[in-house]
Amino acid sequence: MTESTVADGGAVPRRGVRSRLLTANTFWIALVLLALVTVFSVLAPNAFPTVFNFQRLAIETAVLLVLAVGMTFVIITGGIDLSVGSVLIFAGMVSAKTMNALSDGGSAINAGWGVIIAGLVAAVLGGAVWGFVNGFLIAHAKVPPLIVTLGSFGAALGAASLLNNGSDIRTVPTTLKRALGSGTSFGGIPNLVITAAVITAIAAWLLHTTRFGRYTFAVGSNPEAARRAGIGVTGHLMKVYLLTGLLAGAAGFMSLAYYSTTGIAAHATDNLNAIAAVVMGGTSLFGGVGTMLGTVIGVFIPAVLKKGFNITHVQDYWQMIAVGAVLVAAVWFDQQRRRARNRL
Amino acid sequence: MKRTVWFAAAALVLSGCGSGQVGEDGADAGKPDASNKRLALVPGVQNEPFYISMQCGAEAEAKAQGYTVDTNAPQKFEATLQEPIVTGLGADKPAALLIAPTDDVAMTEPIRQVKDLGVTIVEVDTALQDRSLAVSTITSNNEEGGKLAAKTLAELAGDKKGSVLVLDTIAGTSTTNARAKGFLDELKNHPNLKATGPAEFTQNEPDQAASKVTAALASTPDLVGIFATNLNSGEGAATGLRNANKSGAVSLVGFDASPSEVDGLRAGDFQALIAQDPATIGKEGVRQAIASLKGEKVQRDIEAPLVAITKDNMTENEKFFYKSEC
Amino acid sequence: MSALFEAVDLTKSYGSVEALRGASFSVDAGEVVALIGDNGAGKSTLVKCMAGAEQPTSGTIRFEGRDVAFGTPTDARRLGIETVYQDLAVAPELDPAANLFLGREIRRPGIFGALGMLDKKAMRTRAAAEFDRLGVRLQSVDVPIGSLSGGQRQSVAVARSVVWASKVVFMDEPTAALGVVQRERVLDVIRRVRDEGVAVVLISHNMPEVLSVSDRVEVLRLGRRVARFTAADATLEDLVGAMTGALSQEEDK
Numbered sequence: 001m002t003e004s005t006v007a008d009g010g011a012v013p014r015r016g017v018r019s020r021l022l023t024a025n026t027f028w029i030a031l032v033l034l035a036l037v038t039v040f041s042v043l044a045p046n047a048f049p050t051v052f053n054f055q056r057l058a059i060e061t062a063v064l065l066v067l068a069v070g071m072t073f074v075i076i077t078g079g080i081d082l083s084v085g086s087v088l089i090f091a092g093m094v095s096a097k098t099m100n101a102l103s104d105g106g107s108a109i110n111a112g113w114g115v116i117i118a119g120l121v122a123a124v125l126g127g128a129v130w131g132f133v134n135g136f137l138i139a140h141a142k143v144p145p146l147i148v149t150l151g152s153f154g155a156a157l158g159a160a161s162l163l164n165n166g167s168d169i170r171t172v173p174t175t176l177k178r179a180l181g182s183g184t185s186f187g188g189i190p191n192l193v194i195t196a197a198v199i200t201a202i203a204a205w206l207l208h209t210t211r212f213g214r215y216t217f218a219v220g221s222n223p224e225a226a227r228r229a230g231i232g233v234t235g236h237l238m239k240v241y242l243l244t245g246l247l248a249g250a251a252g253f254m255s256l257a258y259y260s261t262t263g264i265a266a267h268a269t270d271n272l273n274a275i276a277a278v279v280m281g282g283t284s285l286f287g288g289v290g291t292m293l294g295t296v297i298g299v300f301i302p303a304v305l306k307k308g309f310n311i312t313h314v315q316d317y318w319q320m321i322a323v324g325a326v327l328v329a330a331v332w333f334d335q336q337r338r339r340a341r342n343r344l
Numbered sequence: 345m346k347r348t349v350w351f352a353a354a355a356l357v358l359s360g361c362g363s364g365q366v367g368e369d370g371a372d373a374g375k376p377d378a379s380n381k382r383l384a385l386v387p388g389v390q391n392e393p394f395y396i397s398m399q400c401g402a403e404a405e406a407k408a409q410g411y412t413v414d415t416n417a418p419q420k421f422e423a424t425l426q427e428p429i430v431t432g433l434g435a436d437k438p439a440a441l442l443i444a445p446t447d448d449v450a451m452t453e454p455i456r457q458v459k460d461l462g463v464t465i466v467e468v469d470t471a472l473q474d475r476s477l478a479v480s481t482i483t484s485n486n487e488e489g490g491k492l493a494a495k496t497l498a499e500l501a502g503d504k505k506g507s508v509l510v511l512d513t514i515a516g517t518s519t520t521n522a523r524a525k526g527f528l529d530e531l532k533n534h535p536n537l538k539a540t541g542p543a544e545f546t547q548n549e550p551d552q553a554a555s556k557v558t559a560a561l562a563s564t565p566d567l568v569g570i571f572a573t574n575l576n577s578g579e580g581a582a583t584g585l586r587n588a589n590k591s592g593a594v595s596l597v598g599f600d601a602s603p604s605e606v607d608g609l610r611a612g613d614f615q616a617l618i619a620q621d622p623a624t625i626g627k628e629g630v631r632q633a634i635a636s637l638k639g640e641k642v643q644r645d646i647e648a649p650l651v652a653i654t655k656d657n658m659t660e661n662e663k664f665f666y667k668s669e670c
Numbered sequence: 671m672s673a674l675f676e677a678v679d680l681t682k683s684y685g686s687v688e689a690l691r692g693a694s695f696s697v698d699a700g701e702v703v704a705l706i707g708d709n710g711a712g713k714s715t716l717v718k719c720m721a722g723a724e725q726p727t728s729g730t731i732r733f734e735g736r737d738v739a740f741g742t743p744t745d746a747r748r749l750g751i752e753t754v755y756q757d758l759a760v761a762p763e764l765d766p767a768a769n770l771f772l773g774r775e776i777r778r779p780g781i782f783g784a785l786g787m788l789d790k791k792a793m794r795t796r797a798a799a800e801f802d803r804l805g806v807r808l809q810s811v812d813v814p815i816g817s818l819s820g821g822q823r824q825s826v827a828v829a830r831s832v833v834w835a836s837k838v839v840f841m842d843e844p845t846a847a848l849g850v851v852q853r854e855r856v857l858d859v860i861r862r863v864r865d866e867g868v869a870v871v872l873i874s875h876n877m878p879e880v881l882s883v884s885d886r887v888e889v890l891r892l893g894r895r896v897a898r899f900t901a902a903d904a905t906l907e908d909l910v911g912a913m914t915g916a917l918s919q920e921e922d923k
Contacts, residue, residue: 047436168516178453211788214788218764222761230744259423259424260450261449266424266425288763
C-alpha cells in the first residue's frame with residue numbers, strides 16, 4: 001500500500017527534512033542570493049565582503065524590508081497594496097510636523113526624546129489611518145485592492161504634500177538621526193537594522209505560528225471556503241490592511257530618522273520594489289502561499305545587485321535590468337516547481 | 345524557526361554590547377593619510393552640463409597636481425539618492441570629498457559621518473547651513489547672480505511697465521533660493537517692473553515650469569519678463585512661451601549656459617543667460633582641498649565669477665558656455 | 671413521531687422567481703436521505719435554507735422538536751448542523767490537517783494560546799486520528815491539499831463536516847466532480863458517518879449512487895416535495911418518473 005495512514009500510536013510521520021527543504025520555496029531563492037554574494041565577493045574581494053559593506057547593505061534595505069513585511073500579509077490574502085510608499089511619506093510628514101510643532105521655535109532639530117516619542121506615535125497613527133481606509137474600501141465596500149490602493153497611492157501623497165505646501169520637512173531631531181538613523185549597538189549592528197529585524201521577527205511569528213497568520217493563508221487560498229468555515233473574512237482583511245498601514249507608518253518614521261527629510265519625491269517606486277521583493281521570495285501573487293523568510297531574501301537580492309554593481313563600477317542602469325530579469329526568472333521557476341508538485 | 349530566533353538573539357548578545365555610529369571602526373579614524381591621492385567628487389545630479397564642466401575643471405587641476413578625481417553623482421537631484429553615495433565612501437576613503445549637497449539640512453549628518461572618518465570636506469556649488477564641516481566653500485554668489493539677472497531684465501525691458509514671474513526649483517536648494525531672493529530684492533529698484541508674487545516652486549521639473557508660465561500668461565496680461573533660476577525651470581519656461589507664441593514678446597532670463605540654453609539664446613527663446621563658471625569652481629575646489637591636505641593655507645569662502653550673456657555678446661563669452669563632456 | 675430535523679412548507683422567492691413553493695423535508699438520526707429533483711427543482715435552495723445560508727420567506731424549520739430560525743450558517747453550526755458543498759470546500763494551499771480545523775483551530779495552552787499561537791502538532795495528531803476513524807486515506811498529510819486528488823480533497827471536506835457536526839450533515843452534490851473510484855471513497859465515508867448516528871442529507875444527480883448509499887429518497891419538483899421512497903423499494907423508473915412528473919405520488923402538505 002503506497003498510501004500513508006496514521007502510524008501506530010498516533011504519531012504522524014512528516015516528510016524528511018531533506019525533502020521539505022528541497023521543495024521549499026525559500027531554499028532556491030536563498031541559493032540565488034548566496035550565488036550573487038559569492039560572485040561579487042570574488043569580483044571585488046577587498047570591497048564587497050567587508051563588515052562596512054554589509055552594514056551599509058543592511059541599512060539601505062531596512063526601510064524597504066518593513067514595507068515588504070506588511071506587503072507579504074497583503075499578497076498572501078490575494079490582494080495588493082500600491083499605497084505603501086505614499087503612506088510612508090504621509091506618516092513621515094505627520095511625524096515631522098508633530099515634532100516641529102512640539103518644539104521651541106518650530107524646529108525640531110534639537111528636540112529631546114519626549115518629542116521624538118510623540119513623533120513616533122504620530123507616524124504610526126498616520127499610517128494606520130490609510131490602512132483603515134484601504135481596509136474598509138477593500139473588505140466592506142468590496143472594491144478591488146488594485147484600484148483602492150492605486151487611489152490611496154495618489155491621495156496619500158497628495159495629502160502629505162498639502163501638509164507642507166509641497167516641500168519636504170528637513171528639520172528632524174539630531175538625536176533621532178544619531179540614535180536610530182546612524183547609531184549602532186552590540187558592536188556594530190546598525191540600530192535601524194535591529195529595528196527592522198525585530199519587526200520582521202514579530203511579523204514572522206504572527207504569520208507562521210498564530211491563528212491570525214493561518215487565517216491570512218486561508219483567506220488567500222480560498223475566501224469562500226474560509227467564510228463557510230466561519231472565519232470572518234471581511235474583518236480579517238481589514239486587519240491585514242490596517243497592519244500594512246501601521247508598518248508603513250513605522251517605515252516612515254525610520255525613513256525620517258535615516259534620511260533626515262520627508263523625501264516626498266523619493267518613494268515613488270517603493271510599492272513596486274516591495275511587491276517584487278515579496279514575490280521573488282516565493283510568495284504567490286494568487287494568494288495562499290508565502291514565507292517571511294522568503295521576503296527577507298527577496299528584499300536583499302536587488303540590494304545586493306545594486307551594491308555589487310556599484311562596487312564593480314557597472315552602471316546603475318544594468319541593475320534595473322538585472323532585477324527585472326531575476327524577478328521574472330524567480331517567479332517562472334517557482335511556477336514550474338508548483339506545477340510539477342501538483343501533478344503528484 | 346523558534347530555534348533560529350533564539351540563536352540569532354544569542355549571537356547578538358554575545359557579539360558584545362556597545363553602541364556607536366555606523367562606520368566607526370576606531371582604527372584609523374580622524375587621521376588623513378598622506379599617501380592617499382584620491383579625491384571624490386559628488387555633484388548634485390548626473391548628466392548636467394554645469395556639473396560636467398565642474399568635473400572637467402576639477403579633473404584638470406587634480407591631474408596637474410598629481411591627484412585623481414572619482415566622480416559619482418546621484419541619478420536625481422535628491423538627498424535620498426545622494427546620501428548612500430556619500431556614506432558609501434567609507435568603504436574606500438578618499439583623501440577629500442568635494443560635494444554639492446542636494447539638501448542644505450538633510451545632508452549634514454551623512455557628510456559629518458564621512459568627515460569623522462578623516463575625510464576633508466570641500467563644498468562646491470551648494471552649501472550646508474552648518475558651516476562647521478567644510479574647510480572651504482566655493483560657490484557662485486547666487487544672490488549677486490539674481491541681482492545681475494534683474495538688472496539685465498530691466499535693461500531688456502527698457503521703459504516697458506509690467507509684471508515679472510520668478511521660477512524657483514525646490515525649497516531648500518540654497519543656490520536657486522538665493523538667486524530668486526537677489527532678483528526680487530534688485531527688482532524693487534526698478535519701479536516699472538513688479539513681481540507677480542513670491543518665487544514659484546517648479547520642483548525642478550520642466551513641465552511644471554511650463555504650466556506655471558502658461559498659467560501666468562493667462563492670469564497676468566501685463567507679463568513682460570520671466571526669471572528662471574536654473575536650467576530645468578528655464579527650459580520649461582521657454583517651452584511654455586513657445587507654446588503660447590510669446591517667445592521674444594516676454595523676455596526670458598535664464599540661469600546657466602548649458603548647450604541647450606545657449607542654443608535657445610541663439611534661437612531667441614531666451615533673451616539673456618546668467619552664466620556661472622563651473623570650471624573655475626571645480627578647479628578651485630580641488631586646489632583648496634589639496635592645500636588643506638598638505639596643511640597649507642585654505643581660503644574659507646571663494647566666490648566664482650558670473651556673467652550676463654545676451655545675443656549681442658555671445659561670441660566673446662564663448663568660454664563661459666558649459667560642456668556636455670570634457 | 672418527530673424527526674430529528676424537519677422543514678415544513680418552506681417558500682423562498684428571489685424577486686419574482688419562486689424557488690420554493692411549500693417544500694418539506696425530514697431526516698432522522700442515523701439515516702442517509704437523498705434529496706433529488708430535476709434542474710431548477712429547488713434542491714440547492716432548500717438545503718441552503720435548512721443549513722442557514724439563506725432565510726426562507728415563509729415556513730417552519732424544526733430541530734429536535736423545537737422551532738428554529740437560522741440567521742447565518744454559524745447559528746446552524748452551533749446546533750451541530752454542518753454543510754459540505756460541491757466545490758470551494760477546501761483551501762488548496764493549506765494541508766489536510768489545517769483544512770480539517772479551518773475556523774476551529776486548536777490553540778496552545780496558556781499565554782501562548784491567548785496570543786493566538788496554534789498547536790499544530792495537536793491538530794496534526796487529531797486529524798490523523800479522525801481520518802483513520804472515517805477511513806479517509808490520503809497520499810500524504812504534509813502537502814497542500816490542492817496537490818491531492820479531487821476525491822481525497824472532498825473526503826477531507828466531508829470528514830471536516832462530520833468531525834464538527836454532531837447532528838446533521840447536508841451534502842450538496844459532494845461527488846459531482848469526481849471519478850468512479852474517488853466517488854466510492856467518499857460514499858464509504860458517508861456510510862461510516864451514518865453509522866455513527868449522524869443524519870446525512872445528500873443532494874445528488876447520480877441515481878445509481880442515490881440508490882446505493884441512501885436509506886430514503888425524497889423528490890423535489892418545481893419547489894415542492896412530490897414523492898418519498900425507501901431506497902430498498904424504489905427503482906430507477908420510480909425516481910425518474912417522480913422527478914419529471916410522470917409519476918405522481920403524494921402531494922405532501
